[in-house]
Amino acid sequence: MKKVTLFLFxxxxxxxxxxxxxxxxxxxxxxIDSMKEGAVVKLQDRTYEGNxxxxxxxxxxxxxxxVIKGNGHGNVISIKAPHVKLxxxxxxxxxxSRDSEExxxxxxxxxxxxxxxxxxxxxxxxxxxLSQAHHNTISDNEIHGMGKxxxxxxxNGLQIYYSNHNLLSHNTIEGTRDGMFFTYAxxxxxDENHISNTRYGLHYxxxxxxxxxxxIFTMNIGGAAIMNSxxxxxxxxQFIFNYGNQSFGLLLLQANDNHIENNIFYMNQRGIxxxxxxxxxxxxxxxxxxxxxxxxWASSNQQTFTQNQIVENNFPAIAVAGQGTGNAWxxxxxxxxxxxxxxxxxxxxxxxxxxxxxYQSSLHQLIEDQELTSLFLKSPAxxxxxxxxxxLGHNEKMFTDRYPLVTKTKSHLPLYIVIVLIxxxxxxLIKGRHRLCITFGRNGKKI
Amino acid sequence: MHxxxxxxxxxxRGKGLWLSLSIIALISVSILFRSTALSFDKGFYVLLINLxxxxxxxxxxxxxxxxxxxxxxxxxQKTLIMLLTKKDNYQSFLWKKSLALYTIVLAPLLAWFFxxxxxxxxxxxxxxxxxxxxxxxxxxxxxxxLQMGACIGSFCxxxxxxxxAAVFVWFYFFFMHDFILLSVLPNVSxxxxxxxxxxxxxNPLEAVRMFLETGMGxxxxxxxxxxxxxxxxxxxxxxxxxxxxxxxxxxxxIAILFHRKEGNE
Numbered sequence: 001m002k003k004v005t006l007f008l009f010x011x012x013x014x015x016x017x018x019x020x021x022x023x024x025x026x027x028x029x030x031x032i033d034s035m036k037e038g039a040v041v042k043l044q045d046r047t048y049e050g051n052x053x054x055x056x057x058x059x060x061x062x063x064x065x066x067v068i069k070g071n072g073h074g075n076v077i078s079i080k081a082p083h084v085k086l087x088x089x090x091x092x093x094x095x096x097s098r099d100s101e102e103x104x105x106x107x108x109x110x111x112x113x114x115x116x117x118x119x120x121x122x123x124x125x126x127x128x129x130l131s132q133a134h135h136n137t138i139s140d141n142e143i144h145g146m147g148k149x150x151x152x153x154x155x156n157g158l159q160i161y162y163s164n165h166n167l168l169s170h171n172t173i174e175g176t177r178d179g180m181f182f183t184y185a186x187x188x189x190x191d192e193n194h195i196s197n198t199r200y201g202l203h204y205x206x207x208x209x210x211x212x213x214x215x216i217f218t219m220n221i222g223g224a225a226i227m228n229s230x231x232x233x234x235x236x237x238q239f240i241f242n243y244g245n246q247s248f249g250l251l252l253l254q255a256n257d258n259h260i261e262n263n264i265f266y267m268n269q270r271g272i273x274x275x276x277x278x279x280x281x282x283x284x285x286x287x288x289x290x291x292x293x294x295x296x297w298a299s300s301n302q303q304t305f306t307q308n309q310i311v312e313n314n315f316p317a318i319a320v321a322g323q324g325t326g327n328a329w330x331x332x333x334x335x336x337x338x339x340x341x342x343x344x345x346x347x348x349x350x351x352x353x354x355x356x357x358x359y360q361s362s363l364h365q366l367i368e369d370q371e372l373t374s375l376f377l378k379s380p381a382x383x384x385x386x387x388x389x390x391x392l393g394h395n396e397k398m399f400t401d402r403y404p405l406v407t408k409t410k411s412h413l414p415l416y417i418v419i420v421l422i423x424x425x426x427x428x429l430i431k432g433r434h435r436l437c438i439t440f441g442r443n444g445k446k447i
Numbered sequence: 448m449h450x451x452x453x454x455x456x457x458x459x460r461g462k463g464l465w466l467s468l469s470i471i472a473l474i475s476v477s478i479l480f481r482s483t484a485l486s487f488d489k490g491f492y493v494l495l496i497n498l499x500x501x502x503x504x505x506x507x508x509x510x511x512x513x514x515x516x517x518x519x520x521x522x523x524q525k526t527l528i529m530l531l532t533k534k535d536n537y538q539s540f541l542w543k544k545s546l547a548l549y550t551i552v553l554a555p556l557l558a559w560f561f562x563x564x565x566x567x568x569x570x571x572x573x574x575x576x577x578x579x580x581x582x583x584x585x586x587x588x589x590x591x592x593l594q595m596g597a598c599i600g601s602f603c604x605x606x607x608x609x610x611x612a613a614v615f616v617w618f619y620f621f622f623m624h625d626f627i628l629l630s631v632l633p634n635v636s637x638x639x640x641x642x643x644x645x646x647x648x649x650n651p652l653e654a655v656r657m658f659l660e661t662g663m664g665x666x667x668x669x670x671x672x673x674x675x676x677x678x679x680x681x682x683x684x685x686x687x688x689x690x691x692x693x694x695x696x697x698x699x700x701i702a703i704l705f706h707r708k709e710g711n712e
Contacts, residue, residue, distance in 0.1 A: 196489075197664075218489045219489060219492075219664070219665060219667075221667050240489060240493075241489050241492060241493060241665060243660070243665050243666055243667075244665075244666050244667030244668065245666070245667065245668055245671065245675060247667070266493075267493055267496070289497075366629070366632060366633070369633050370632050370633055370635060371672060371674060371675065372632060372635060372640075372643070372674065372675070372678060373632065375647065375653075375678075376625055376628070376629055376632075378500070378656070379625040379629075379653070380621055380622055380625075381621075381622045381623070381624070381625030381626040381628075381629060382625070382629065384622050384626050385626060385629050385630075
C-alpha cells in the first residue's frame, strides 16, 4: 500500500510541475542543435517555448498555429548562422527591457543571407532586428505593436542597424514605435510594405542609397522621417492620412540629393516638410488635400519641384522663416499643376500656362512663431485672415512657378450636382411660388 | 409627446426640414461618388472626414433656421399665447419644444445615415465605432445649433430679424470666432494657454471636429510639446460635453429671459 501511495505521489508531481513545458523548450532547442547544416525542421500546430538560438544554416517551417513563445528575457529567436530560413510562425513575448545592454526583438538576425517570411509577431520590443546583417530577405510578415498610446515602451517593427543590401517587402506593420527604423544601413530595397498607426512609418538615420517603392504609410504621426540620409529613391509610395498634430507625409531633415517621384501625398497635415535639406528632386508626385502641401523652411535650398500635381491643399506651399536659395518650381520649362486655385490660360495650347503662378501668404509668420497655428489650418477663418493680411500688405511671396502646367480635369459630378440642385430649386419655386413662406414655418398656411 | 407629434405634422406640411435633409443627403451621396476612387487604405476615414468638412457648412445654418422658425411660427399663429395661458409657462414650453425639435430633426437624419451606411458597405471596410462617432458628432452639432435657433426664434420679432440673427450666429462661429483667436495667437504662452484652450473649444465646430477626429483615431496627440499638452488639458470628449452644456444652457437661459410672446408678422 505504501509503495502504491508513494508511486501515486511521485506520479502526481508530474502534473503539478508541468515538466512538459521545459521539455518542449529543451526539445526544440536540442532538436535544432542536433540538426545538420541545411536541415529542414517542420513544427507542429502548437506552442513551443523559447528562447531559441539558431547556430546552423537550416529551414524552420511552422504552420497556421505554430507559436514560439519567448520567456520574456532576451530575444525570442536569435539567428547566428547564415542562410537560415524561417517561415509560417507566430513569435511572441521578447524582453521589453529598456535597461539592458542590448535592445531585444522577437527575431534578431546577426548573419547574412537569411530569409524570414510569413511570420506573425506580437508582444515584443522590436519585431525583426537586423544587426550588422546583410543580404537578407524579410517579406510577408505581420508585426503588431501596442498602439500609439505606448510609444516609448516599445520598439520598432523592423530595426535595420548597420545592415546593407537587404530586401524588405510585403510586410504589414501596425502600432509599433516606428514602422521601420534604419540607422547606418545602405543599399537596401524596401517594397510594398504597409505601415500604419506608428510614430514614424519610416524613420531614417544616416542611411544612404536605399530605394522605396510602392509602400503605404497611413495614420502615422509622421509618414516617413528621413534624416541625415542621402541619395534615396522614393517612388510610387502612398503617404495617406498622417493627420495628427504636427504630422507630415514625408519629412526630409538634413537629407540631400534624394529623388522623390510618383508618390501620393494625400490628406496629411503637411504633405512634404523640408528642413535643412538640399538638392532634392520632387517629380510627378500627387500632393492633394493636405492642410499644407509643402512646408519649406529657409534652411532648405536647391529643391526642384517639377510636374507635380499640387491641388486642393488648404495651402499649396509655405516658405517659413524666409526663402531658401536656389529652390526651383520648374525644370526644363515644366512647372507644376496647381489646380483650379490658380486659373490659367493656355492660348498656344502647349500645356504650359501663359503666365507664371505666384502664391502669396502671411501664414508663414504664424507657423514660425506659434505651434498652435496647426489647430486652425482647417478653419474657414484662416481664409479671412489671409485676405485681411493681403489687404494690409503683410503677405509675402511663397513661390513663383514660371511654367505652371495646365491640366484639363474631367469633373462631371459637380455639373451633375448643379443640375440636380437647380432642378430642386425650380421644383420648389414652381410648386410653391405663392406659398414660399411655408418652407420654413407658417404651418402650411397659404398667404 | 404632443409637441413631438405637432412638430412632426408641421414639418410634414412645410418643406424646410425636407429641403434641409435633401441637401444633406445630396452632399453625402456626392461625396460618396467622389470617394469611390479612394479604394486605397483608410478610404472610409477619408470619406467621413471629407463628409464632415462639407456638412459643417450646412448643418449649423439649417438647424439655426429650423429651430428659429419653429418657435417663431408658434408666435405667428398665436398658438404660443394659447399654450402659455393654459398650463405651460415659457420654460416648460421651450423645454418641450426643444425636445420635439431634436426628435424631429434627428430622427430622419439618423435614419438617413443608417441607410447611408449600407451604401458605404459596398465600397469600404466599415469601422463601426468610427461611424458611430461620426453620427454622434453630426447629431450633437445639430442639437447645439437647433437650441441656438430656438433661442433666436424666442427673442426675434420678425422673420427678417431671424434671418439676420441666424446668419450672424453662423458667421460668428464659422469665421469670426477663429479669426479673433488667430489674432491673439502670437500672444499665447504657457501662462495663458488654458484660457486660449477654453476659448478655442467654445466654438462648437472646433469642439465637435476635435471629438470626431480623435474619436475615429485619425488625429493623434502623440509627442505633444509642453504648450500643446497644456492646451489639451482634458480629453476632447470632455471639451465637447462642456461646450454642449455651455451653449445649451446659455441658449435656453437667453431664450427664457428675452423671449417675446408675439411677433410683428
